[in-house]
Amino acid sequence: MFDVNQIADAVSGAKTPDAAWKTFSDQLAAEGLGRTALHSALPLEAENPFASERTGRTFGAIWEPAYDRRVRRYRGDVRTAAAPDLLHLRPTLKFLGVSRSPLFIDHREVVASRGERVFKPLCRIMIGEMGQYQGLALPLRDPASGMAAILSAWGDEDRSEFSAYVKAHLDLLHLAGHYFLGMLDAKWPARSDEGSGSNDLSERERQVLSLYARGFRTAGVADHLRISERSTNEYVTRARRKLRARTRAEAVARATILDLL
Missing domain, CATH: 3.30.450.80 (Transcription factor LuxR-like, autoinducer-binding domain)
Structure with missing residues (x-):
């Protein structure tokens, strides 16, 4: 698969x-x-x-x-x-x-x-x-x-x-x-605002998205990085805003195609 x-x-x-x-x-x-x-x-x-x-x-x-x-x-x-x-x-x-x-x-x-x-x-x-x-x-x-x-x-x-x-x-x-x-x-942005956000992800935001890309769930990401699930979700939210992504999966997708992970 x-x-x-x-x-x-x-x-x-x-x-x-x-x-x-x-x-x-x-x-x-x-x-x-x-x-x-x-x-x-x-x-x-x-x-x-x-x-x-x-x-x-x-x-x-x-x-x-x-x-x-x-x-x-x-x-x-x-x-x-x-x-x-x-x-x-x-x-x-x-x-x-x-x-x-x-x-x-x-x-x-x-x-x-x-x-x-x-x-x-x-x-x-x-x-x-x-x-x-x-x-x-x-x-x-x-x-x-x-x-x-x-x-x-x-x-x-x-x-x-x-x-x-x-x-x-x-x-x-x-x-x-x-x-x-x-x-x-x-x-290939379909809307004029695509890609206008900041792609400057922090190291922790990169780590969190990379683990999601590997198939980890929130609890697993938090455990792997030794942070709370609340912190994990906060890093995802910040990454989504920077990447102008609607969802966590879209944030992972954008970070991957932009070679940020």
Whole structure:
């Protein structure tokens, strides 16, 4: 499984954002996630966030290129679209507006479950009309900003391997998405204020971020450095402010791609 340095290599060695995505998505494909997409900024208040002029950089396809074109050409509120192949966008956008946690649905398991559960008709459509057997959504930014970022992956085979892999590596996949997006924005700023902060990290801030990059949790970082968890969190907060990072994972990503760790 990839780590933060492998992701950093994908971004550092690329000449364009698209080339960086190609390397990263190839890494995901090597792990069994062959259908993936990344939306760096979806304006949640727009009727169709996928077609808005404010939509940020996108990589990969929502499902396939022809379907992408259909979604982006749709005029109107996609949350009320009646077309069967657009119905899944409604719960997806609602989820992105309220959650920071990963969402994984095995459509096969839902359809096979007892009773007529609320998502069962939609799961039947996803399998029967789109050939999508599983869906994974990894929110990468706080929805409070009104802009959502999401790394998505889908299973297109009626097999259990995809589900088993995602369930076993969900947290790691989520973290990988955070790292990639943070590194992408650090190298190719998407907003005018990107990179305008101070990159002058203190030695302790570097140590704390380096341990997080190695997979340590807060308690482990504090124990390793012989400081309190409160102090650990304070160092992270300071580093985030200097790096203009929204999250701890983004701070690690930016520090890595800027060669500060």
